[in-house]
Amino acid sequence: MSTPLLGYVDRPGPLHTLTGTAKLVLVIGIVGAAMISFDARFLAALAVASIVLWAASRIRPGDLAVVLWIVGTFMVLNNLLIFAFAPGYGTDLFGTRHVLIDGPGRWDLTSEQLFYQAVVTLKYFAVMPAMLLFITTTRPPEFASSLSRIGVPYRVSYSVSLALRYIPDVQRDFRTISQAQQARGLDTSKRQRLGVRIRNLVSVLLPLLLGALERIETVSSAMELRGFGREKRRTWFDERPFRARDLVVIAVAALLVAGAIALVVLNGGRYWNPFA
Amino acid sequence: MTPRISPVTQVVAIGIGAALFVVLGLVRIPTPIPNTSINIQYALLAVFAVLYGPIAGALIGLIGHIILDAVSFGSIWLSWEIASGVFGLLLGFLMLRNRVMEGEFAGKDIVRFVVGVVIAQVVAFLVVAPLGDILIYSEPAGKVFAQGAVAALANSITASVLGVIILSVYARTRTRTGSLTVGS
Numbered sequence: 001m002s003t004p005l006l007g008y009v010d011r012p013g014p015l016h017t018l019t020g021t022a023k024l025v026l027v028i029g030i031v032g033a034a035m036i037s038f039d040a041r042f043l044a045a046l047a048v049a050s051i052v053l054w055a056a057s058r059i060r061p062g063d064l065a066v067v068l069w070i071v072g073t074f075m076v077l078n079n080l081l082i083f084a085f086a087p088g089y090g091t092d093l094f095g096t097r098h099v100l101i102d103g104p105g106r107w108d109l110t111s112e113q114l115f116y117q118a119v120v121t122l123k124y125f126a127v128m129p130a131m132l133l134f135i136t137t138t139r140p141p142e143f144a145s146s147l148s149r150i151g152v153p154y155r156v157s158y159s160v161s162l163a164l165r166y167i168p169d170v171q172r173d174f175r176t177i178s179q180a181q182q183a184r185g186l187d188t189s190k191r192q193r194l195g196v197r198i199r200n201l202v203s204v205l206l207p208l209l210l211g212a213l214e215r216i217e218t219v220s221s222a223m224e225l226r227g228f229g230r231e232k233r234r235t236w237f238d239e240r241p242f243r244a245r246d247l248v249v250i251a252v253a254a255l256l257v258a259g260a261i262a263l264v265v266l267n268g269g270r271y272w273n274p275f276a
Numbered sequence: 277m278t279p280r281i282s283p284v285t286q287v288v289a290i291g292i293g294a295a296l297f298v299v300l301g302l303v304r305i306p307t308p309i310p311n312t313s314i315n316i317q318y319a320l321l322a323v324f325a326v327l328y329g330p331i332a333g334a335l336i337g338l339i340g341h342i343i344l345d346a347v348s349f350g351s352i353w354l355s356w357e358i359a360s361g362v363f364g365l366l367l368g369f370l371m372l373r374n375r376v377m378e379g380e381f382a383g384k385d386i387v388r389f390v391v392g393v394v395i396a397q398v399v400a401f402l403v404v405a406p407l408g409d410i411l412i413y414s415e416p417a418g419k420v421f422a423q424g425a426v427a428a429l430a431n432s433i434t435a436s437v438l439g440v441i442i443l444s445v446y447a448r449t450r451t452r453t454g455s456l457t458v459g460s
Contacts, residue, residue: 007347031352035412067350074349081423086416093414120413124351132350155287160339162291163298167343170292170299198314202441205316209296209323209442210449216292220285229284270414 009136013058020138020146020238022246028150029253030130033260034123039272040115042263043122046256050129059136067132075124079117083107090116096275112275119271140164145236154234162219173211178204281328290335293324297340302348317344318431319438321360322393325368326376326443333364355408363400363431367392379455381447389443390436397435401428 015023034046061068082089090112091097101109138146144161148154178188186200223229264270281289300317317340325333337360345352370392374385381389405427406420 031354035354038414064350067348071349071351081419082416085419085422089416120415123413128349128351131346131352135346135350155283156290156335156339159287159290159294159335160343162288163294163339163343166292166295167298170295174299174303198437201314201316202438205300205319205438206442206445209320210446212292212296213327213446216285216288219292220282220288223288224282224284229287 007135008139009059009063011058013056013137015053015057015133015137017245018137018249019240019242019246020142021149022242022249023134023138024143024146024150025250026253027130027134029256031127033256034126036257036270037260037263038119038123038270039260039263039267040119040122040274041272042260043119043126046126047122047129050126050133053133054129057133057137059133063136064132071124071128075121079121082117082120083113087113089113093271094273094275098275115274139238141236142238142240145238148234148236149239155229158228158234170208170212174204174208177207281332286328286332289324289328289332290339293320293328293332293336294340294343296320296324297336298344298347301340301344314434315427315431316434316438318360318363318397318435319442321364322367322389322435322439323442323446325364326371326374326389326439327446328368329372330365330368333368334361335364337361337364353413355412356405358408359400359405362404363396366396366399370395375453376443376447377450379447379450379452381443386440386444389440393436393439394432397428397432401425401431 030046030050034043037043084107087103087107087109091110093116094112096112098111099108100111100114103109141161143164144157147160148157181200181203186203188197188200188204192200263272267273297317297320300320301315303316321333321337321340324336338357341357341360342352345357371389374381374388376385401424402421406417406424409415409420410417
């Protein structure tokens with residue numbers, strides 16, 4: 001019910017040997033580039049590159065089947081919503097109108113709209129493979145040290161590390177409390193009326209949160225006793241020196257962002273207009 | 277926040293708060309409307325923003341939502357993650373100098389909390405998230421404002437109802453200041 005669908009996969013491959021920092025920079029580069037650009041050619045190239053990386057990583061599609069299913073459903077819903085609310089948006093963007101199917105009212109299907117929605121979907125798929133790869137090939141502690149290395153204040157990086165470390169604990173607590181309350185006959189599933197469901201939910205939430213607040217006091221006292229936060233810097237157990245391949249990956253990330261910006265200038269806007 | 281919260285406590289509160297945000301975000305409580313579930317993580321975010329202040333609220337929203345999206349969709353949708361951060365930040369500011377930690381949460385505080393939740397939700401999901409969607413993802417305005425309105429309405433209700441219950445119970449577990457003074 002509340003298990004994360006994704007996590008680190010311990011199956012050493014070429015991507016596992018890169019430092020977390022290099023991979024983090026690459027992911028930020030890809031996310032940034034895909035965010036800036038709406039050029040279909042660029043996004044398609046990015047998506048293809050991500051899929052090639054995927055093949056190199058020894059992460060099997062089976063590790064991600066559920067996630068891909070959810071994302072697919074989400075994309076279909078999102079596309080339907082866009083079309084329902086703004087069937088003429090593509091025409092507004094590209095300035096031309098080629099009707100493909102004469103729909104009811106203003107819901108005509110135009111090739112501009114189809115192209116726009118394809119770009120939105122492509123944008124999503126250009127980011128996803130890289131993101132999934134990063135999650136499945138980087139161990140959480142290394143992620144925190146990478147964050148601090150790219151300039152995030154170490155207290156914030158440490159918070160991220162704590163969050164990742166406590167997710168399994170919180171999940172276990174949640175399951176324990178939820179089962180204990182279910183044993184007492186408190187049901188939060190569809191079989192109950194909504195009002196009762198919410199009241200029963202509170203009886204799970206309250207112990208969980210009160211327990212968490214107590215844990216915050218314990219953990220922060222322990223950290224304070226060990227002198228956390230006294231110095232301006234800290235070292236990380238999981239920090240590894242850069243090697244040549246890490247620097248190459250970082251350079252690729254920089255090139256991607258530069259490419260995205262260059263395309264915006266060249267196209268005179270974020271979209272590449274094939275209809276002009 | 278009469279006794280200043282130590283930065284170390286804030287670091288831990290952000291970490292554990294974000295972990296709770298992720299776990300509660302993964303829980304799906306079904307509603308009568310198909311494919312729609314109650315988002316209880318905003319009740320948690322509201323409680324933590326009240327107890328640990330605006331900075332903690334902002335970072336729990338941002339970090340928690342990014343991790344939640346990353347582990348459940350394998351992608352991030354920056355405009356909505358920023359909106360979660362804005363919700364925590366704003367509610368934290370609107371609730372500065374509350375005395376929940378000293379065991380006081382009644383009457384006026386409850387009204388302030390509920391109004392704060394509604395204001396913060398409206399700003400976050402009816403202004404920040406849709407504008408971000410339009411600027412970053414170039415989505416059509418009509419669609420994103422409709423989505424934002426539904427989210428703001430649903431989250432306001434769950435966050436204020438559950439938040440009030442949780443904060444009242446928590447306040448009762450705290451020792452009141454001055455509880456040992458004779459004749460007060």
